[in-house]
Amino acid sequence: EERLLESGGRLVQPGGSLRLTCEASGFSFSRHWMNWVRQAPGKGPEWVANIRQDGGDKYYVDSVRGRFFISRDNANNSLFLELNSLRVDDTAVYYCARDPSDAVSAGSADLWGQGTLVTVSS
Amino acid sequence: IHITQSPSSLSASVGDRVTITCRTTSNVKVYLNWYQQKPGRAPDLLIYGASNLQRGVPSRFSANGSTTHFTLTIRDLQPGDSATYYCQHCFNIPPWTFGQGTKIEIK
Numbered sequence: 001e002e003r004l005l006e007s008g009g010r011l012v013q014p015g016g017s018l019r020l021t022c023e024a025s026g027f028s029f030s031r032h033w034m035n036w037v038r039q040a041p042g043k044g045p046e047w048v049a050n051i052r053q054d055g056g057d058k059y060y061v062d063s064v065r066g067r068f069f070i071s072r073d074n075a076n077n078s079l080f081l082e083l084n085s086l087r088v089d090d091t092a093v094y095y096c097a098r099d100p101s102d103a104v105s106a107g108s109a110d111l112w113g114q115g116t117l118v119t120v121s122s
Numbered sequence: 123i124h125i126t127q128s129p130s131s132l133s134a135s136v137g138d139r140v141t142i143t144c145r146t147t148s149n150v151k152v153y154l155n156w157y158q159q160k161p162g163r164a165p166d167l168l169i170y171g172a173s174n175l176q177r178g179v180p181s182r183f184s185a186n187g188s189t190t191h192f193t194l195t196i197r198d199l200q201p202g203d204s205a206t207y208y209c210q211h212c213f214n215i216p217p218w219t220f221g222q223g224t225k226i227e228i229k
Contacts (some may be wrong), residue, residue: 037165044208044223045157045165050216059216095164105170107212108155112164 002026002111004096009116016086016120022079022096022113030054030074033099035109036081038092038118046092049081050099064090086120093117123148123211127221135229139197142207142224149189150213156185156194159223160205168207169194196226204228 008020022034036048049060049070058070069082079096094116097109124147134140144154152172157165167176169185172192185194196203209221 044206045159045210045220047210047216047218047220061217097164100170104174105176107153107218108167108170108176108210109157109165110167110170110176112166115164 002098004098004111004113006094006096006113006116009094009118011119011121012086013122014086014088014120018083018086018118020081020083020094020096020116020118022081024077024079024098027098027111029077032101033106034070034072034079035097035099036068036070036079037095037097037109037112038090039095039115040089040092043092045095048094051079053101083118086118088120091118091120123150123213123219125209125211125219125221127209127224129224130222131225131227133227133229134199136199136201138199139195140199140226141196142194142209144187144192144194144209144221146190146192146211146213148213150211152188153211153213154187154192155210155212157208157210158203158205159208165208199226199228201228 003025005023035050039045051058051070067085071080096113098111126145154172156169159165206223206225212218
């Protein structure tokens with residue numbers, strides 16, 4: 001069974017840091033672009049960042065660029081998101097999501113984890 | 123690129139046909155996807171590339187459009203279709219944006 005499992009979310013104070021992990025199983029992780037998408041309470045999803053199969057290209061939404069850093073470990077089928085200088089408005093459920101990475105459906109997200117909650121509050 | 127999705131909510135009966143619209147501020151060709159999200163769950167991919175049905179999605183769902191105007195249509199509405207639906211563009215390089223969502227309630 002194809003699966004994504006996020007972990008690492010917790011309560012953190014403004015200005016703090018956190019590292020989220022997404023463990024992939026049941027598919028060839030190294031063949032796919034991977035995404036982080038977040039969803040604040042009661043709001044719609046917001047695409048946050050993605051990373052190429054080999055980790056060479058990385059993209060970020062403007063609001064997190066320079067504060068968040070995406071990385072991956074293909075040997076261990078893992079995706080990471082390092083969150084720094086956290087702000088109250090970073091509070092959200094953070095999902096990792098797989099890009100099909102084929103010619104037709106690239107740019108979509110066809111497999112999602114269950115999400116991990118990051119709460120930024122003093 | 124910003125997306126305007128409408129309506130923000132709608133109420134319809136079992137068996138009805140409903141249509142949701144997304145408009146983008148720039149030409150995204152056919153790089154537009156649709157998702158369904160139920161409370162407490164991650165979004166599920168319904169449609170990719172503006173009109174392609176994701177594997178396992180019922181044929182009651184259909185979508186079309188290009189450039190800046192896109193629609194998702196659900197015919198023969200079922201109780202299980204109660205959810206919030208989002209469009210998302212994936213044109214060119216990221217960042218990619220989602221629409222604001224359309225919440226469908228079944229009467």
